[in-house]
Amino acid sequence: MGRIVTIIGTRPEIIKMAPVVKAIDELPHEHILVHSGQHYDLEMDRVFFRDMKLREPDVQLELKEQPPHLQVARTVMQAASVASKADLVVVHGDTNTTLAGALLGNKLGKPVAHVEAGIRSFDRTMPEEVNRIITDQVSRVLLTPTETARRNLENEDVRLGVHVVGNSIIDAIMQNSDIAAKSSKIIKRLKLGGSRFGVLTLHRAENVDAPDRLKRVLQAMEAVASRHALTVVFPIHPRTEKAAKQFGLSSLLKVPGLKVIPPTGYLDMLELERNASLVFTDSGGLQEEACFFHVPCVTLRENTERPETLDIGANVLAGTDPRRILEAADKQKDARREWPNPFGDGTTGRQIAQIVAKFFG
Template structure:
C-alpha cells in the first residue's frame, strides 16, 4: 500500500509522527510538506525531534491569502499525486494544506483519509471550519477523535467509513512526554519555576487580524500580575508590529521565539495555566491536566469544557483576567481515547 501524506503546519507534524511510525512498518509513505509553516522553529525542528522522515517533496508555498496559498498548493500537489499514483492521500486537521490535498485527491479519484474528522466550531467565519467541512465531505475514510465528532458527521449524513479512533495527538504526548522531561532545558534557560507561570499562545486569524481583539488581549495580559511566557508565532509578531502594538511594557511577560515540540510540552506540563486560541494547545493542556483559558468564542473541543478544564472567554478583558485568576479543580477523563489511535488508523485501512 502506498500513501501520500500531506503536511504543512506544526500540529500536523505532531499528529503525523505516531501514524508514520506505525504505517512505515509495512507500507510505503511519501511525505509532502507544503511549506505553509516555513520558519525553522515552526517546521524543521519538529521533523528532527519527532523522528519524522524528511519530506520527499517540499513545495515551499509559504504565506499568502487563502485563495493564493490554497491554489498554489493544489497546482503543485496535483503534479506530485499524478506522478506518485498512491492508493490513498492522507491529510490531517483543518489547514489550507488539508483542504488542498483533499480536493486534489478527490478530483483525481484517489481516496482521501482524513485524520481528525468531524470537528465543528459551527462558526463559518473561521477559515478552519470551512476547511474541515469541505475535507470531510470529499473523504473516503473519516477518523474521528471523539464521539462528538462522529455525531457531527452523522448530522451531515456522513456515516460510511467513520470511526472514533481517539486522538493521535494524545498518542504523541504519551510517547514524547518523558523524553521532553529528560531532554528539555527550557525551564532552566528561562529561569522558570514549575507552576509559577502562565503559558500563552495566540495565533488564530480571528484574533490576530482584528486590532481591537489584540488590544483587548494585551490589556488583559497587562492586568495579570504573574509571570507569563509567550512563544510568539511569527504571524502574530508581524501583526502586532503592523498595528503599532507593543508588548515590552507588559509586566512580567517573557516573549520568546517559537519553540520545538519537546520544549513546548515541558512548558505546557509545568504551567500554572495555559492561555491560548489554539485547538491543539487546548487538547495538550487537557492531556497534561493543566487548566486552560481559551481566547475564542467557540471551540471544536467541547469535551474540554465540561468540568472547567477549559474556559471560553472570547476577547473580553474582564473575562480573560477573571478566568486566569479563578481557582478551578477540573476532573479529567479519557474522552480522547487510549493513546493507540495510530494503530487503529492503519488497521482500519488495511482491512478495507
C-alpha cells in the same frame, strides 16, 4: 502493494501526524510523505521533524507567503503529480493544506482519508471550519477523535467509513513527554523553576489581524499576571510579532509579568505546558494538550471545536475581553484538576494504520 500519499503542511500537523506516519510506514505499502511548507519557515519545521523523530518528507513543496486561495491552488498544482499515482490520499485537520489535499484527491478520483474528521466549532466565519466541512464531504475514510465528532458527521448525513480512533496528539504527548522532561532546559533557561507561571499562545487571524482584539488580549495578560502573581510566558508567533509592530502595540509586549520568547520547539513547549499553572490560547492543539496535562485552560475565542474540554471543566471560553479573561483565570486557577482525558489512550496511530491496512484488503 498499494501507494499511500500523506500530505501535511503546518507544525501542528507535523506533531499530530508523526505517530500516524510512523505507524503507516510499518505497513507493507509504499508511503510517500508530502510537506507543503504552509508555514513558510522550513528551518522551524525541521526542528519539529527532529523533535518528533519523523523522517524527512519524500516531497517538499515550495509555497511562499501568500493568500489562502493561492496556498490551496499552488498545493494542488505542486502535489498533483505525486497524488495522481496514489491509491489513498491521507490528510489531517483543517488547514489550507488539508483542503488542498482533499480536493486534489477527490478531483483525481482517489479515495481520501481524513484524520481528525468531524470536529466542529459551528462557526462558518472560521476558515478552518469551512475546510473541515468540505474535507469531510469528499473523504472516503473519516477518522474521528471522539464520539462527539462522530455524531457531528452523522448529523451531516455522513455515516459510511467513519471510525472513532481518538486523537493522535495523545500519542505524541505520551511518546515525547518523558523525553521532554529529560532533555528540555527551558524551565531552567527562563528561570521559572519553583515559580508559578502561565503560558500564552496567540496566532489566529481573527485575534492577530484585528488590532483591538490583539491589544485587549495583551492588556489582559498584564492584569492576569498582576492579580495572580505569575509570569505569563509568551512564545510569540512570527505573525503575531509582525502584527504587534504594524499596529503600534510593541510596548504591550514589554509590560510587567509578560515574558515574550521566540517560538519554541515541541519538546520545550511540552515542558512549558506541563509545568504551567494556567494556559491561555486560541490554539486547538493546546486546548487538548493542557487537558491531558491537567492544566486549566482559558481559550481566547468565542467557540471551540473541542467541546469535550468544556464539558469536563478543563477549559473555558473567554474571547478577548479583558474582564472575561480575568474572570476565567479566577475560575480556572481553582479548577479541580481531576478531569478524565477524553481524547483517547495513545493508540490512535496504530488504529489508523490498521484501518488503512484493511482498506487495502
